[in-house]
Amino acid sequence: MLAPPVSLDPTAPLPPSGKIHPGWLRIMHWVNALAVLIMVTSGWRVYNASPIFDFAFPNNLTLGGWLGGALQWHFAGMWLLFANGLLYLALNIATGRLWRKFLPVSPRGVASDLGAALRGKLSHADLRHYNQVQRVAYLFVMADIVVLVLSGLVLWKSVQFDLLRELLGGYEFARRIHFVAMALLVAFVAVHLVMVALVPRSLIAMIRGK
Ligand code: HEM
Numbered sequence: 001m002l003a004p005p006v007s008l009d010p011t012a013p014l015p016p017s018g019k020i021h022p023g024w025l026r027i028m029h030w031v032n033a034l035a036v037l038i039m040v041t042s043g044w045r046v047y048n049a050s051p052i053f054d055f056a057f058p059n060n061l062t063l064g065g066w067l068g069g070a071l072q073w074h075f076a077g078m079w080l081l082f083a084n085g086l087l088y089l090a091l092n093i094a095t096g097r098l099w100r101k102f103l104p105v106s107p108r109g110v111a112s113d114l115g116a117a118l119r120g121k122l123s124h125a126d127l128r129h130y131n132q133v134q135r136v137a138y139l140f141v142m143a144d145i146v147v148l149v150l151s152g153l154v155l156w157k158s159v160q161f162d163l164l165r166e167l168l169g170g171y172e173f174a175r176r177i178h179f180v181a182m183a184l185l186v187a188f189v190a191v192h193l194v195m196v197a198l199v200p201r202s203l204i205a206m207i208r209g210k
Helices: 023-049 067-094 097-102 107-118 132-156 162-167 171-198 200-208
Strands: none
Touching (some): 023 200, 067 097, 067 132, 107 132, 132 162, 132 171
């Protein structure tokens, strides 16, 4: 059966039926999860070849086997992350889904939802609706990936992206930005996985759509 066309009207109601996540979103979510796994684990190997701080990542948690292999993985994963992320943002903006699902957010709303969550009083009955803590977390990780890609461009082609390099405070500072953005991404994924484990129904919905 053909999927119904995507509505371009930002005020359009969510699709009736029991659908929670459209097919394109589920595919992009899992492609993104794979791309992030490749980028983080190969990035750790690249970092180990020339650490910025006084520690290295355990080699058995890294991808690529050696610096050259890790760079190959990092560059391959980069295209997956970049193309998939760009399409995700474009579709979310074009369909108005970005505003519908992730806005509004306010400090008061986030504080109140966080308080309710900590007291075990936050409802997960309607998985179509993201609470304000989820909204902030998802918007944050989208922005974080944009920062990772931009700082990564500076590290990859520092001469060609000279304006971007200067805006990010020079090559060495861009390296630190890239590292901190990676650490925040890993922290997001850790919290995200705990939340998914607490509401396993959400995982079924991200796989089956309902
Ligand atoms: C194996 C790893 C992962 C699992 C099991 C997982 C699972 C899920 C689930 C179940 C949801 C739906 C949440 C809900 O309905 O309340 C979700 C949404 C989301 N996840 Fe993940 N996720 C994983 C990795 C990632 C990664 C690596 C990222 C980004 C770095 C990510 C970013 C997001 C975002 C932005 C959403 C909201 C998507 C939207 O509605 O547009 N996830 N994830």
